[in-house]
Amino acid sequence: MLAMISNEIGSYSFMEQKAKKMGLPMLGIGINYMFNQKREGNTFMMNGDNMLMPMVSFSIPIYRKKYNAMQSEARLMQEAGNQQTIDLKNNLLLQYRNFVQNIDDAERRIILYEEQEVLSRKTTSLLLSAFTTTGTDFEEVLRMQSKVLDYGFKHIEAITDYNTACAMAEKLMNSVKY
DSSP: OHHHHHHHHHHHHHHHHHHHHHTSOEEEEEEEEEOOOOOTTOOOTTTTOOEEEEEEEEEOOOOOHHHHHHHHHHHHHHHHHHHHHHHHHHHHHHHHHHHHHHHHHHHHHHHHHHHHHHHHHHHHHHHHHHHHHHOOOHHHHHHHHHHHHHHHHHHHHHHHHHHHHHHHHHHHHHHOOO
């Protein structure tokens, strides 16, 4: 897209130059040659002679508004192309930063949930030991085991988010042709 917009800007530059040159005075030089057949009963002096006529033309563009408008249009189209380029670059940069942010966030969550799962397992082990000795707080053991499972699911979800963000970043990078 960036290359296409760059080429469009170049074409508008050439359109501006063309409009500028069309607004200049023009001088034309040429030769007109005509074949004439001899006719019976024609008494003119050049009867049957071919004609060679040199021609000169000169035009002065009096109404310049048309050419000035063409130049102005080309300049404005160039500016629009420049703005499209800036917009596209900003969108690509935004997408890239979002991917980086998603990857960083997923990495942090992977580490966090992994640590939380380990701590929950240790706490569950301690609560289970306390339950076997005293016989109370069975509900607390079940609640901690539920937390272990919850942190395990969140850990897997964070890994999935990380892989998805990496795949999207790779897709973006592969779609860019050099």
